[in-house]
Amino acid sequence: MEIIATYGTAMVILAVIFGLYMTWGIGANDLANAMGTSVGAGAITVKQAICIAIIFEFMGAVLAGGHVTSTIRKGIIDPSGIAANPEILVYGMLASLLAAALWLMIASTRGWPVSTTHSIIGALIGFALVGIGPEAVKWSKVGSVVASWVISPAIGGTIAFLLVMSTRKLIFDTDQPLRNAKKYAPAYIFMVGFMISLVTLFKGLKHLNVDLTVLQSFAVASIIGAMAAALGWYFIRNIKEDIGTNRETHFASVEKVFSPMMLFTACAMAFAHGSNDVANGIGPLAAVVSIVGSGGEVMQESDLPVWILLLGGGGIVLGLITLGYRVMLTVGKKITELTPSRGFCAELAAATTVVLASRTGLPVSTTHILVGSVLGVGLARGIGALDLRVVGNIIISWVVTLPAGAVMAMLIFFTLKGIFG
Amino acid sequence: MIMRSTTPLSGLFRRSPFKPIQEHMRAVFSCICLVPPLFDAIYAKDKGQTRNLSRQISELETEADKIKSTFRLNMPTSLLMPVDRKDLLGLISDQDSIADTAEAISQIVTFRDMIVPDKLKSHLDELLEGTMEVTSEAKEMIEQLDELLEVGFGGREMARVTEMIAGVRRSEHNIDAILHRARRALFEIEAELDPVSVMYWYKILELLGNISDQSENMADRVLLFLSK
Numbered sequence: 103m104e105i106i107a108t109y110g111t112a113m114v115i116l117a118v119i120f121g122l123y124m125t126w127g128i129g130a131n132d133l134a135n136a137m138g139t140s141v142g143a144g145a146i147t148v149k150q151a152i153c154i155a156i157i158f159e160f161m162g163a164v165l166a167g168g169h170v171t172s173t174i175r176k177g178i179i180d181p182s183g184i185a186a187n188p189e190i191l192v193y194g195m196l197a198s199l200l201a202a203a204l205w206l207m208i209a210s211t212r213g214w215p216v217s218t219t220h221s222i223i224g225a226l227i228g229f230a231l232v233g234i235g236p237e238a239v240k241w242s243k244v245g246s247v248v249a250s251w252v253i254s255p256a257i258g259g260t261i262a263f264l265l266v267m268s269t270r271k272l273i274f275d276t277d278q279p280l281r282n283a284k285k286y287a288p289a290y291i292f293m294v295g296f297m298i299s300l301v302t303l304f305k306g307l308k309h310l311n312v313d314l315t316v317l318q319s320f321a322v323a324s325i326i327g328a329m330a331a332a333l334g335w336y337f338i339r340n341i342k343e344d345i346g347t348n349r350e351t352h353f354a355s356v357e358k359v360f361s362p363m364m365l366f367t368a369c370a371m372a373f374a375h376g377s378n379d380v381a382n383g384i385g386p387l388a389a390v391v392s393i394v395g396s397g398g399e400v401m402q403e404s405d406l407p408v409w410i411l412l413l414g415g416g417g418i419v420l421g422l423i424t425l426g427y428r429v430m431l432t433v434g435k436k437i438t439e440l441t442p443s444r445g446f447c448a449e450l451a452a453a454t455t456v457v458l459a460s461r462t463g464l465p466v467s468t469t470h471i472l473v474g475s476v477l478g479v480g481l482a483r484g485i486g487a488l489d490l491r492v493v494g495n496i497i498i499s500w501v502v503t504l505p506a507g508a509v510m511a512m513l514i515f516f517t518l519k520g521i522f523g
Numbered sequence: 524m525i526m527r528s529t530t531p532l533s534g535l536f537r538r539s540p541f542k543p544i545q546e547h548m549r550a551v552f553s554c555i556c557l558v559p560p561l562f563d564a565i566y567a568k569d570k571g572q573t574r575n576l577s578r579q580i581s582e583l584e585t586e587a588d589k590i591k592s593t594f595r596l597n598m599p600t601s602l603l604m605p606v607d608r609k610d611l612l613g614l615i616s617d618q619d620s621i622a623d624t625a626e627a628i629s630q631i632v633t634f635r636d637m638i639v640p641d642k643l644k645s646h647l648d649e650l651l652e653g654t655m656e657v658t659s660e661a662k663e664m665i666e667q668l669d670e671l672l673e674v675g676f677g678g679r680e681m682a683r684v685t686e687m688i689a690g691v692r693r694s695e696h697n698i699d700a701i702l703h704r705a706r707r708a709l710f711e712i713e714a715e716l717d718p719v720s721v722m723y724w725y726k727i728l729e730l731l732g733n734i735s736d737q738s739e740n741m742a743d744r745v746l747l748f749l750s751k
Contacts, residue, residue: 138532215534266675275678353673436533441673469532476535483605483675486539491601493535 105189109522110394113192120199121387121410122417127206128218128379129421131429133159136375136452136468137368138433139476143445145364148430154365155372155426156419162376163415164408166302166460167384177465178223178247179230180238181400188398193518194233194511195386198225201510202382205503215496217467220503222382223247228508229515247465251500254459254466255474262451262478269443270482273356283359284338291334294366294450296327298373301457330366337362360442367449374456375468376415381460384414440476444484451475470500537602540611541668543594547615548665550587551622554580555658555734558625559651565632566639577629584626591619605672606748614744618665621658621737628730631723642712643724646705653701654734657694661738663687664745671748681749691742698735702728 106113137151146154184190202221209216223244230238273282300323303314314322341358388410393400440448452468452475459466473496480488557580564572594615598608631637639647664687667680674680705728713721 135532142533270674270678274674275680277679353670433533436536439536439539443673472532473535476532477603480603480605483672485536486541486605486672487537488535488603489537489599489601490603491599494601495534 105522106192106394106398109189113196114391114394116196117192117199117387117390118413120196120203121383121413122420124199124203124206124218124222125380125383125414125417126421126424127203127210128383129159129418129423130425131206131210131421132218132379132469133372133375133418133422134426134429135433136371136472138430139440139445139449139472140364140368140371141430142433142436143361143364143440143442145361145442145445146368148427150365151368151430152422152427154368155422158369158372159376159380159418159422160415162373162378163380163418164376164411166373166377166457167380167411167414177243178226178240179234180240181234183234183238185400188393188400189522190233190519191400192390192393193515193522194226194229195389197511197515197518198222198229198507199383199386200514201225201228201507205507205510209499209503214499214502215469216499216503217470218379218382219465219467220247220500221507222385223465224504224507225511226386227504228511231508232512233515250459250464250466251470251497254455254464254471255477257458258451258455258471258474259478259481261454262447262475263482265447265451266444266479266482266484269447274353274443279353279356280341280359283356284341287338287359287363288331288335290446290450291363291366292327292331294327294370294453295330296323297454298370298457299323299326302377334363334366337365357442360446364442364446364449367446367453370453370457371449374453374460376418378456378460378466379468380411380414380418381465383417384410387413439486444479447484448472448475448479451478467500470496537599539669539672540594540598540602540604540606541672543590544611544615544618545665545668547587547590547594548618548662550583550590551618552658552662554583554587554622554625555655557583558628559655561629561632562639562647562651565637566644568638570636574633577633580625580629584622587619587622591615605676610744610747614741617737617740617744621734624730624733624737628727631727631730635720635723637720637723637727640709640712640716640724642708643705646701646708649701650698650705650728650731653694653698654731657691657698657735657738660687660691660694661741664691664742668745668748676749684745684749688742688746691738695735695739698732702732 133155137155140146141148141151181191199222202218202225205221205225206216206218209221227239227244230236272286273279276282300319303319303322338359341355384406388406391407391410449472452472455471455475456466456468459471473493476485477488477493479485557576561573561576561580564576595612598612600608602608604611664684667684667687670680671684706725709721709724709728716724
């Protein structure tokens with residue numbers, strides 16, 4: 103206890119620095135990847151993407167980011183074994199943050215597609231193994247993380263597949279694709295707004311002390327969805343048929359309808375990313391703050407302070423502005439196989455899956471879900487060619503990330519213990 | 524600190540396999556477009572022009588060959604594609620044999636000074652016209668592959684392409700009839716010509732017929748995409 107009393111402030115400062123480092127890394131790389139689809143499909147410019155990301159990532163983090171945090175904090179490890187030595191948990195959280203951030207940085211420079219979510223989980227497990235003991239790791243929860251490698255991309259893929267099928271049925275395979283595209287576009291945009299706001303309202307606003315009944319939530323979500331749909335309708339109402347391009351089908355004109363629609367999925371994607379991935383950086387930070395704040399109480403239940411969410415959102419935005427734009431530029435230039443309509447389906451499916459998963463508290467990876475969604479579009483025979491070897495590499499990186507994060511967290515844990523101990 | 528992007532997503536996408544197929548078909552078609560002018564030069568007994576056109580055909584054929592081999596070499600086995608890999612390779616090989624046939628014709632007329640018998644001219648013109656028609660139909664069909672991808676190889680777009688396939692088939696059938704008449708005409712004047720020339724005229728007629736057969740093969744391959 104006395105260690106916490108002596109070094110409490112220093113620990114919180116360290117936690118803030120490490121937390122910022124981690125969220126900066128997330129913003130610089132992960133978010134840029136998530137938004138790359140919209141840029142790649144040519145629907146939005148890099149500048150627009152950055153503006154959208156800043157606003158909606160921040161909103162996602164603050165409005166809906168609280169839930170996953172508690173899973174990161176308490177779900178994976180059980181700290182009851184060290185209730186008498188709370189400083190161990192503080193070292194552990196600091197070590198986990200730094201290990202995950204470093205691993206993210208190493209992998210990024212090497213070009214390995216690692217998941218930020220799984221780096222932090224791996225680091226937490228690593229610390230728990232040496233700091234508390236193997237029995238402190240909730241192995242069943244770890245099992246559910248492993249299961250999420252399969253389940254979350256599968257859900258994303260299924261939704262994307264169904265969306266592609268619906269655009270085909272309602273728009274492309276009809277006598278007048280353009281007219282139908284304009285007709286159904288607001289409905290799709292409504293879905294984006296409705297789904298994101300509904301899931302946020304249901305559980306996300308607890309820490310802002312907003313309490314709505316189910317019916318009220320539905321009403322508010324419908325209003326937000328309708329507002330988005332109206333805005334979308336305003337954007338696309340003036341699109342004219344381009345007679346010169348592809349003769350009878352006018353698919354090129356139809357794609358022009360989907361371009362502004364992708365603006366909305368880009369917002370949703372940034373929001374979803376903020377709500378899910380911000381937790382990676384701030385979960386351990388929140389744990390340190392809560393332990394130090396309570397004078398060494400490990401198991402206490404406390405609400406997540408809003409300033410921590412703001413800090414996390416700020417770190418991500420900072421990462422995006424300093425380096426993320428460059429990543430986005432690369433992704434944007436390299437992805438050429440996605441037309442706006444296919445990109446729309448992939449992103450809407452991914453955003454839906456991420457928000458749903460972050461509400462159930464399952465720590466999922468945005469990138470992996472997006473990969474699943476893109477595969478779903480491909481399976482609907484919507485994409486020219488997907489490289490399955492890249493999918494294989496991604497899966498390997500998921501598996502490798504857990505032990506890598508764990509080993510680094512162990513090393514940093516012992517270092518910190520030596521310094522403060 | 525320079526941080527390279529992990530960009531697993533951008534690596535996920537490979538170039539659409541239809542783009543090189545279309546590019547290749549355009550090269551093949553421009554090769555075929557030079558065949559009628561080649562025969563005009565033979566009619567006019569303009570040896571310089573014949574050689575010149577024949578060289579151009581050969582250059583275009585080489586270009587098509589390059590596109591074909593890059594395509595074959597750059598298609599990893601680990602791709603998830605909307606159509607069967609084997610059908611795609613078969614299609615490009617059919618396309619390529621059209622260019623090969625055009626080159627074979629152009630070579631015959633340069634290593635021999637072929638003199639066109641008057642009675643064969645009208646048949647040859649008809650045949651060339653038919654060949655142009657069937658190959659341009661085949662090219663149009665290939666240009667539709669992007670739209671087919673957009674609708675997942677089904678629905679209205681499929682009906683449209685099925686109609687185009689039927690069109691190629693009809694043209695090929697039409698050419699068979701023309702070919703038969705041309706052979707008959709050649710048979711009737713056989714005695715007046717020198718035997719070796721007759722042999723080569725039969726050869727040229729056969730090669731021209733091959734072009735439409737190969738176009739029909741292409742149509743059959745595209746039909747396989749639809750029936751998957």
